[in-house]
Amino acid sequence: MDIAIDVMGGDFAPLEAIKGVQLFLQSPQPDIHLTLIGKKALITPLLESYGLSENSQISVVNAEQVIEMHEHPTKALKEKTDSSISIGFYLLSAGKTDAFISAGNTGAMMVGAMFTIKPIDGVLRPTIGAYMPKQTGELALLADVGLNADCKPENLNQFAVLGSLFSKHILNKENPRVALVNLGEEEGKGNLLTQATYPLLKENPQIHFVGNAEGRDLLKDKADVYICDGFTGNVMLKFAESIYDIVTERKIQDAHFERFNFEIYGGVPVLGVNKPVIIGHGISHARAFDNMIRMAKKMFDEKLIERMRSSFAS
Amino acid sequence: MDIAIDVMGGDFAPLEAIKGVQLFLQSPQPDIHLTLIGKKALITPLLESYGLSENSQISVVNAEQVIEMHEHPTKALKEKTDSSISIGFYLLSAGKTDAFISAGNTGAMMVGAMFTIKPIDGVLRPTIGAYMPKQTGELALLADVGLNADCKPENLNQFAVLGSLFSKHILNKENPRVALVNLGEEEGKGNLLTQATYPLLKENPQIHFVGNAEGRDLLKDKADVYICDGFTGNVMLKFAESIYDIVTERKIQDAHFERFNFEIYGGVPVLGVNKPVIIGHGISHARAFDNMIRMAKKMFDEKLIERMRSSFAS
Numbered sequence: 001m002d003i004a005i006d007v008m009g010g011d012f013a014p015l016e017a018i019k020g021v022q023l024f025l026q027s028p029q030p031d032i033h034l035t036l037i038g039k040k041a042l043i044t045p046l047l048e049s050y051g052l053s054e055n056s057q058i059s060v061v062n063a064e065q066v067i068e069m070h071e072h073p074t075k076a077l078k079e080k081t082d083s084s085i086s087i088g089f090y091l092l093s094a095g096k097t098d099a100f101i102s103a104g105n106t107g108a109m110m111v112g113a114m115f116t117i118k119p120i121d122g123v124l125r126p127t128i129g130a131y132m133p134k135q136t137g138e139l140a141l142l143a144d145v146g147l148n149a150d151c152k153p154e155n156l157n158q159f160a161v162l163g164s165l166f167s168k169h170i171l172n173k174e175n176p177r178v179a180l181v182n183l184g185e186e187e188g189k190g191n192l193l194t195q196a197t198y199p200l201l202k203e204n205p206q207i208h209f210v211g212n213a214e215g216r217d218l219l220k221d222k223a224d225v226y227i228c229d230g231f232t233g234n235v236m237l238k239f240a241e242s243i244y245d246i247v248t249e250r251k252i253q254d255a256h257f258e259r260f261n262f263e264i265y266g267g268v269p270v271l272g273v274n275k276p277v278i279i280g281h282g283i284s285h286a287r288a289f290d291n292m293i294r295m296a297k298k299m300f301d302e303k304l305i306e307r308m309r310s311s312f313a314s
Numbered sequence: 315m316d317i318a319i320d321v322m323g324g325d326f327a328p329l330e331a332i333k334g335v336q337l338f339l340q341s342p343q344p345d346i347h348l349t350l351i352g353k354k355a356l357i358t359p360l361l362e363s364y365g366l367s368e369n370s371q372i373s374v375v376n377a378e379q380v381i382e383m384h385e386h387p388t389k390a391l392k393e394k395t396d397s398s399i400s401i402g403f404y405l406l407s408a409g410k411t412d413a414f415i416s417a418g419n420t421g422a423m424m425v426g427a428m429f430t431i432k433p434i435d436g437v438l439r440p441t442i443g444a445y446m447p448k449q450t451g452e453l454a455l456l457a458d459v460g461l462n463a464d465c466k467p468e469n470l471n472q473f474a475v476l477g478s479l480f481s482k483h484i485l486n487k488e489n490p491r492v493a494l495v496n497l498g499e500e501e502g503k504g505n506l507l508t509q510a511t512y513p514l515l516k517e518n519p520q521i522h523f524v525g526n527a528e529g530r531d532l533l534k535d536k537a538d539v540y541i542c543d544g545f546t547g548n549v550m551l552k553f554a555e556s557i558y559d560i561v562t563e564r565k566i567q568d569a570h571f572e573r574f575n576f577e578i579y580g581g582v583p584v585l586g587v588n589k590p591v592i593i594g595h596g597i598s599h600a601r602a603f604d605n606m607i608r609m610a611k612k613m614f615d616e617k618l619i620e621r622m623r624s625s626f627a628s
Binding site for chain 2: 194
């Protein structure tokens, strides 16, 4: 398979992306080809300084432009056709690569995924998830975390299916438990959205629904997939990120809170679009890029997109 | 002033309520009379064992029934007319006490506040807030945290006024900063609710609006009052509570995380009703009861309800 990487995306581009590639290739990856997108004049010497070069496993595609973090996504994608993100989506939609990874402008990545790659037939709204570190040492998936600020019950019901497939095939959870983020445990509790969503989840034969989860359950082992609207999920995720900031500032050393360093996970895919698209955290370092490349590989190996298509074909 | 306390409410009733009364009276409180509501046969000997008794400062009102934690609020209030919560609201609405405190059934306290005490004229929906411990050592107020699962922009705008008055007069913040909990910092970001709320807050002359706050800002010093719908606030609060659980379980000793022990704060008032009603955490101990009594006193001394009435009279 071919995996395209936006080497210019992220706060530490292109250095950390290149280091991530080096890290990934430290273990033999016989069937993987990596396409690095960015300013060739920058990338080539950097590759060399890390003992890499263009070869049968690595090629560089030149992109003279970069979509900066603050730019308006739609406008930038339209105007900067020679940017690393635009070229990445071109390669992906043209079938010249099998997956696309960037830690660059999140909005541009979302817009590209939605409008260039497009949702899987039957998926009303794709979603973006994030990991929640459980006290058990495992990771739960929380979705949506910001792609869909306002949701309808049917959206949440679909996130549950997409999240379950991700949990099963990428996080290796057999029969993943799905919970609805809510303000009370009992059926019937909630705002209008969750009250209307609960019966849909309960009757959905494609998921293993275990009921409502309160805020206090998110870091516990109540479920493997937590479903909520993108507003709630975004506020929760950023709150959780700030806990790690506080722990770090206060020099607290603790193995569990170390797992609140969301940067180490690399990124999560846009779930429900027709190709693997992985959006990394802006502050991604080498390990994050390595993890994202591994995730793209696993999504491909596990045929995740095909499985999602089958789920929504019926 | 007279403060009525439901001595039967909370997981450690009546013991911890009595201990809280003892704690409160350890400093001279010349102008305060406390009305303790509950099973007199239980309370009298307990008072004695803590060196207290019915006197000019303490009286006991017998209540033979208790609304248990799991009971349906409206049904329980209707049927258990001889319960400590029902009698508390009766005393408050009849003007026989000036404030009512309970760590009992939260739903019954909300229903009582809403339907017996009633909202201040002009207040569409009262709200319940919670404290968020800032890294500065101060407390911010987060409202709503669950009384209003679905909100309209005008509700949030009113919570901002109520929260500002609370912050100013109870938490002593001069010109408290108000922020809108949102999924991005820039104006225009958000879900339909926050997008429509932002301009109302911006144009509200009764508050000092400082813009949007993301999840990561809640524990920082971005604002003194954070406004959100009760669904988001409830999920956030319970998530924050679980952080303290994890810190405790992992035996992490840290002064800042100690402040995530929400129990110590005692409780927060229902903001926007005609009398001081304070709802405590179920697991309230003596210190929490002491804090709640002090808060009721301060609300009275600072004429918080009258100030709220003036704000909404125009």
